Amino acid sequence: MYNFNYHRPTSIAEAAALFVKASEARYLAGGQSLIASLKMRLSQPSDLIDLSGIAELRAIKADSANLTIGALATHNAVASSKDVQRAIPALAQLAAGIGDRQIRNAGTLGGALANNDPAACYPAAALALGAVIHTDKRAIAAADFFIGLYETALAPGELITSVSFPIPKTANYQKFQQPASRFALVGVFIAQTAQGVRCAVTGAGPGVFRSSVIEQALTQRFDAAALDKVNVAAADLNSDIHATADYRAHLVKVLAQRAVAAA
Amino acid sequence: MTKFAVGQAVSRLEDEPLLKGQGRYTDDVKLPNATYAYILRSPHAHARIRSLDVAAAKKAPGVLTVLTGKDVAADKLGDMPCFIPIDNIDGSKRADTPHPILAKDTVRYVGDPVALIVAETLNQARDAAELIEVDYEERPAAVHTLNSAKPGAPQAWDHVKNNICFDWQSGDKAAVEAAFKNAAHVTKVTLWNNRCVVNSLETRGAIADYDAKTDRSTLYTGSQGASLIHPQIADAVLKIGKDKLRVITPNVGGGFGMKIFLYCEQCLIVWASRKVKRPVRWIAERSEAFLSDTQGRDNHSVAELALDKDARFLALRVTTHANLGAYLSNFGPYIPTVGTRMLAGVYKTPAIYINVKGVLTNTVPMDAYRGAGRPEAIYLLERTVDTAARELGLSPDEIRRRNFIQPADIPYKTALGDLYDSGDFPGNMQRSMTKADWTSFAARRAESEKRGMLRGIGMAYYIEICGNGPGEGAIIKVDPKGTVTVFLGMQDNGQGHVTSNTQILSEKLGIDASAIRIVQGDTDFTPEGMTGGSRFSATGGTTLLMAADKVVEKGKEIAAESLEVAARDLEYKDGKFTVAGTDKAIDIFQVAAAAQSKKDLPQGEEAGLNAKVSYALPSATYPNGCHIVEVEIDPATGKVEVLRYTVCDDFGSVINPMLLAGQVHGGIAQGLGQALFEHTVYDEQSGQLLSGSLMDYALPRADQLPNIDFNFHNSPCTTNPLGIKGSGEAGAIGAPPAVMNAIADALYHAAGIKHIDMPATPQRVWQALSGSKAGKAA
Structure with a gap:
């Protein structure tokens, strides 16, 4: 780790002010990716602004149309929230499957979205459910939020405050774990939303994406068998030491079928 | 605490302090005025x-010294x-491969130490390391075990043609060739034994202290x-001489063979501490462990088994890189x-020939990993035996039954020269x-198939060799105040040496466990x-018994003087020397007190009731057993789940069944890890370790392990007094072939697939099932 100045503000305004003042600041949410990269000296912020003192960022609330989760809600808080379990059980199940117990007690929804790891679980849920990401400056549709590998629409210093998930008719998330990291080797989130059937895929490509072939087939008939003849192209998918693009393409289809069956 | 008998499932005496955080591992050794070392490692394979x-770097804040290969040469x-x-x-x-503790002019693997920086803080040492400028001229790297041995491959060492360090043989080549000519059937198997990164929970570390007054160093190291x-x-x-160095090993959090060997860092830290004349600390990070701990396995083998018309083994021929x-x-x-001696297995194979080519590569040095050659041999043999059975239409048990060395054949000398003293295979x-x-x-398979799953069952019969090696030391000192202290040369790494030695000694001397202290890991006090x-119980236990015998013998001489009787009239039992047939007695601690004064000492004996x-052991011992595994495979994803695990072992005699079960469970976990998950991947061009962290290198986890049904069927070893055979590595030897035989059974039954290599990752299994040629597993 390199040295940095540490701050623990108690309000969003204070956090934003600290960010502007510092030469190269980073927000610290649950720290599950940032701390590791600091320890490996891959990141060298001048100032670390720890958000854990801002209580308002943790709230979880549901109404008839939306489930709104504070950016600093931990994966465990989401997984065990009665509101989440009632409104979007698939989201509670997704959160319960992230990492391990220690990670789930520290990692946060906002941190996961802002980091936009190409194998993270939450981006798939946000994209499939058509979530709205609220920041201290504006509201961003999930469709516009995820730009690319570890890249989002957030401007420097812009802070996610909460995320609103429209409550779907049905939804399910299926993850096939990368055996070491337990990130998604492939993860598929299927939802029947007011806008139609959505299928978001994580882990398989350079960033989360929607599979139009799967959405089209499921729009005609929301049934696992409807995907039997669908061909998921491997062309743009990742190949690495854990899986080839072919295997990932195959898993996208298998997991989509399982998600439909379980939804 | 009461007397502990051998054979009881005594809870580990080690656990309470360790679980309360009262253990003392290397990193817990805090010395005043300590400095911190950071090792700059090569980013290139060659x-x-x-x-x-x-x-x-030398001028950077807080830096005390920076050492390089030039300093190694100068000193x-x-x-x-x-x-x-x-x-x-x-x-x-x-x-030969001359190996300086810091690279002099060439680096030969990613992680090869290049410079040592000592500073007041670790961060300062790391900062200084970033100021070191190294101009590397990259050279092609030899990486792949098999390809590196081909003519024209990149050379890891200029003086080693085709990277072949040795070309070694064993067995009877002529007899094997003759047998193959008469064979009714030949089974040929080609396979990899995958490379493993050991990953002890506690990483390696070294902390050195230096006393200028005596010019003496103390090294604390796992x-x-x-x-x-x-x-x-x-x-x-x-080259300072042994009297100038004391080595202390505190608690150790796992070794698995990897912590046996000397590492550059242990020398570097002592050397640096003598230069800065202050304590120097170095604890490996996990990423350093991946780049610098010796790794295990990584063999490519071809085995050919010749059988007669009744499927009896005639000869085995093996070529290994x-x-x-x-x-x-x-x-x-x-x-x-x-390690190839175990290729004889538990079978009456009359002729065996083995050729092993040792290949030098630009990768982390290789050495023993739990099993050390025996897992490689047994995996190859047991996969070959299963494949032969499949080709001949026999069941796995039938082919083994036809070829087993029977109890009546024992003692049995194998074609490779091992003399099996006992066993009921x-x-x-x-x-x-x-x-x-x-x-x-079959019924369980049918049930799985109803759910669309593939089910397989497989067995492996392993035998291994333990108790080999140099002499073990044990020193016993009986203190008149009521304690018995044992100084052991062996070193606990988590096995429970304190518990099992206490049991052996408590029973042997008939004294309370609470009176026994076990001391390990201090070259000022502990013997070699x-x-x-897996030699601890058989060799170390025997040595301890012999030391206890010596204590009793010497005690009798002293007690005889005190009681004014002849030593031969004394009996030793329950901590007392008693005159036979009387109630005249003196206890061992009184004898120890008497041993302090010259009066009662036999002539020529040193004061004190001690023995060294x-x-x-004059001969090795041969633990063996049968592992049976049942797996279920999801054909849609290729994921393998181990549903059942049964093992029946012959460990001879048992000191503590609970510790023994722990050894078997741990060994199976590691063997199962090798079979299913642990995938060490080097980039073949650059020699970079791609699976260089626990984010990419998958270790087995609790939720992936089945319940293990662990059974004994013991035939005590006849070549050591405790009858012990050794258990530490057995699980890691039996598990890989049993798991892979089960997977092969499922895949052959479903799709005619005869073999896939370890680790059987979902992708590999899926690719085999889908017949995909496109993506050969990385």
Whole structure:
């Protein structure tokens, strides 16, 4: 780790002010990716602004149309929230499957979205459910939020405050774990939303994406068998030491079928 | 605390302090005024160092010294030793790989130490390391075990043609060739034994202290026996003499063979501490462990088994290419050569011939990893036997039954020269099959198939060799105040040495466990010894018994003087020397008090009721057993789940069944990890370790392990007084072939697939099932 100045503000305004003042600041949410990269000296912020003192960022609330989760809600808080379990059980199940117990007690929804790891679980849920990401400056549709590998629409210093998930008719998330990291080797989130059937895929490509072939087939008939003849192209998918693009393409289809069956 | 008998499932005496955080591992050794070391490592697999500029680093804040290969040369330090000579087939000697503790002009693997920085804080040392300028001239890297041995491959060492460090043979080549001519059937199997990164929970570490008044260093370091590394550091490398160095090994959080050997860092830290005349600390990070701990396995083998018309084995021929890494580690060449003795297995194979080519590569040095050659041999043999059975239409148990060495054949000398003293191989297999419900497997397979899953069952019969090696020391000192202290050469790494030794001694001397202290890991006090090769109980236990016998013998002489009787009239029992047939007695601690004064001492004896023994077992011992595994495979994803695990072992006699079960469970976990998850991947061009962290290298986790149905069918060993056979590595030897035989059974039944290599990752299984040629597993 390199040295940095540490701050623990108690309000969003204070956090934003600290960010502007510092030469190269980073927000610290649950720290599950940032701390590791600091320890490996891959990141060298001048100032670390720890958000854990801002209580308002943790709230979880549901109404008839939306489930709104504070950016600093931990994966465990989401997984065990009665509101989440009632409104979007698939989201509670997704959160319960992230990492391990220690990670789930520290990692946060906002941190996961802002980091936009190409194998993270939450981006798939946000994209499939058509979530709205609220920041201290504006509201961003999930469709516009995820730009690319570890890249989002957030401007420097812009802070996610909460995320609103429209409550779907049905939804399910299926993850096939990368055996070491337990990130998604492939993860598929299927939802029947007011806008139609959505299928978001994580882990398989350079960033989360929607599979139009799967959405089209499921729009005609929301049934696992409807995907039997669908061909998921491997062309743009990742190949690495854990899986080839072919295997990932195959898993996208298998997991989509399982998600439909379980939804 | 009461007397502990051998054979009782006594809870580990070690647990309470360790679980309360009262253990003392290397990192817990806090010395005042300590400095911190950081090791700059090579980012290249193979490169010449054109220039190395440390001027800026030396001037950086807090830096006390920066050492490089130039300093190693200036101080005329010795190279890292390799103890294993090998004769090539043509009579010449194996190649040598001079290994300085810091690279002099060439780096040979990613992680090869290039410079050592000592500073007031670790961050300052790391900051300074970033100021070091190294101009590397990259050279092509030899990486792949098999490809590196081909003509024209990149050379890891210029003087080693085709990277072949040795070309070694064993067995009777002519007899094997003759047998193959008469064979009714030949089964040929080609396979990889995958490379494993050991990953002890506690990483390696070294903390050195220096006392200027006496010019003496103390090294605190995790090891599997302080006495093994002591002379290497003091005499071979630093050349300061053993009396100038004390090596202390505190608690150790896992070794698995990997912590037996000398590492550059242990020498570097002592050397640096003598230069800065202050304590120096170094604890490996996990990423450093991936780049610098010796790794295991990484063999490519071809086995051919000749059978007669009744499926009886006539001969076995094996050719192996074994990766040795960039430098020969302490025992590096031993593992793929001597380990092959177990290719005889539990079968009456009359003729065996083995050729092993040791291949140098630009990868981390290789050495023993839990099993050390025996897992490689048994995996190859048991996969070959299963494949032969499949080709001949026999069941796995039937082909083994036809070829087993029967109890009546024992003692039995194998074609490779091992003399099996005891064992009931058919009986063990039968017991394991009964416990595993082998005969009703078809119904379970049908049930799985109804759910769209593939089910397989597989067995492996392993035998291994333990108790080999140098002498083990044990010293017993009886203190008149009521304690007995044992100084052991062996080193606990988590096995429970304190518990089992206390049991042995408590029973032998008939004294309370609470009166016994076990001391390990301090070269100022503990004798020679080394934990490795599953030899602790058989060798160490025997040595302890012999030392206890000596204590009783000497005690009788002293007691005889005190009681004014002849020593032969005394009996020793329950801590007392009693005059036979009377109630006249004196207890062991009173005898120890008497032993302090000259009056009662026999002539020529030293004061004190003490004994020292050093002993090596005259013959090895052969633990063996049958593992049976049942797996279910999801054909849609290729994911393998181990549903049932049954093992029936022959460990001879048992000191503590609970510790023993722990050894078996741990060994199976590691073996299952190798079979299913652990995938060490080097980039073939660059030699970079791609699976260089726990984010990419998958270790087995609790939720992936089945319940293990662990059984004994013991035939006590006849060649050591405790009857013990050794258990530490057994699980890691039996598990990989059992798991892979089960997977092969499922895949053959479903799709005619005869073999896939370890690790059986979902992708590999899926690719085999889908017949995809496109993506050969990375």
